[in-house]
Amino acid sequence: MVQCSTGIIRIGLLVLLAWPSYSATATFTLEELHEQLQGLRENYIKLKEDIVAIVAKNAQLEAKDKMLEEKVARLEHELRSQEKIQVAAGNNNTPRTCHEIHDTDPSLTSGMYWIDPDGQGVGEAPISVFCDMSTGSTVVSHDSELPMEVDHCPDPGCYSRGINYNVTSIRQLKALAEMSAKCQQSIKYDCNFAPLEFSNAAYSWWNDKDGNPQYFWAGSDSSVHICQCGIDGKCVDAAVKCNCDSMAPVQLTDYGVITDKEILPITRLNFGRTQLETSSGVHTLGRFECTGQVTVTGMPKSCEDLWRKGHTLSGLYSVMGTAMIETVYCDFTKLPSDPGFQTWIGYADVKSSPTYFFAQRNATSFNETNIPIPFDVELLNVGGAMNLTSGKFTAPVAGKYFFSFTGLIRFMGSSTRQYCQLYLYKNGDMITKSYSDETSTALEDETLSLQSTLNLNKGDQIWLEIFYLTPGTFLYGSLYNQFNGFLLEEDISQFVKTLMV
């Protein structure tokens, strides 16, 4: 028993090394051994508790580690997303709308983001908005989102509350509306004996982005006083267009969504005719929300297109007109809806293919009919559109051209009338004709001339032909004739189309 106990003690000492003053060979009384065993037991229990505590702590630390790891991963993701947005926007540009951010990285989560609707580096500083990434919509909050009670007062608009958006200037919201495909704002009026309109007199209205009063409470038709129930034909009183206008002595509500982005956001709410103790009005104005983005396809056609594509430097720009290139002055310190945003300067005289010619017949006289008149002296043929040998001009591009011909006809003299008819042809169709005659029996020279301004397609051909000539008569050579032609104005849109395929 003693030996056995000693054995246990030995093991305990070896394991714990807690009693360095005892020797393994020492002998003890039974009581002493009991005492020491008790002490060791207590130590053992304490150590066990410590170990449990350490294990628990370790688990905690591991969990904390995991949390930190996750946090770092999330931050890295956010950082990458921001970088992606910036790269997509180019030159570290702030995105114009939440739609743009959403397009850049659809995996981004909803939250507050910085956007700059009126463009980076011009106008107002960027604004912080809520981006709802489920729809890519931009949501702007204001100070009147909670239900608010209208004061008791009699006159139209006697209660008036300006709406303060969480932006430094309304200009950014105007720009947001112009950039976006759709914008909307909901408005609710809980009323009791508080009509919006009564006896054809408006007691309530809201002010649009420019401060103009508006009397419609749903939809986009600003020409009428109407609420959603009026649009649906479901107002409590069929004689009125808003529930509140019915003057029924019960609690009623008009709720609608304004969808005309040209006049949003709502900047002020005005109510009246709430003077009775029993009357009450409570307004609840929704946040200003915009979705989508107006896309510009093809070449920019205006300063507005350039603005949408991110141009912010005011100056002269070339834009594509219907047929010609136009030069416009864009003032990007303004918004597209502002006067003076675009000033038309003029048509840009651009020719993708300069075309001028001046041809003559020198060597011989000419008397053949119904074949293109050939020429042999080329004084000018820029662009090479005139083929002197064949006598045919081929339009190198679509546009407006001018042609003129002057020649000398020699009549040999006869007792009967001698004459010459000259035609100008376009692809075999006679366009215009010229005529010259003589009745003298003596030798006579007569001038024959012809001009034409024509709209030609690329590839159209122009030439001259003698249709009829009295026998013996001829077109005089020796430089007494000239055929001129040039491109007045090119239909550059045709040329531009070839660039865009």
Ligand SMILES: *[C@@H]1O[C@H](CO)[C@@H](O)[C@H](O)[C@H]1NC(C)=O
């Ligand atoms: C308001 O804008 C500031 C920055 O200008 C932003 O920090 C804040 O989150 C915005 N508040 C709301 C409610 O949108």
Ligand SMILES: *[C@@H]1O[C@H](CO)[C@@H](O)[C@H](O)[C@H]1NC(C)=O
């Ligand atoms: C026109 O023809 C005449 C005689 O054939 C010749 O002397 C003259 O150099 C020619 N002129 C031109 C411009 O070819």
Ligand SMILES: *[C@@H]1O[C@H](CO)[C@@H](O)[C@H](O)[C@H]1NC(C)=O
């Ligand atoms: C000009 O027309 C002639 C006669 O039709 C033809 O042989 C020649 O190849 C043409 N020249 C050019 C440059 O097309």
Ligand SMILES: *[C@@H]1O[C@H](CO)[C@@H](O)[C@H](O)[C@H]1NC(C)=O
């Ligand atoms: C055209 O001129 C040639 C040579 O000068 C002549 O032989 C011919 O008869 C003339 N033709 C007409 C219709 O005058």
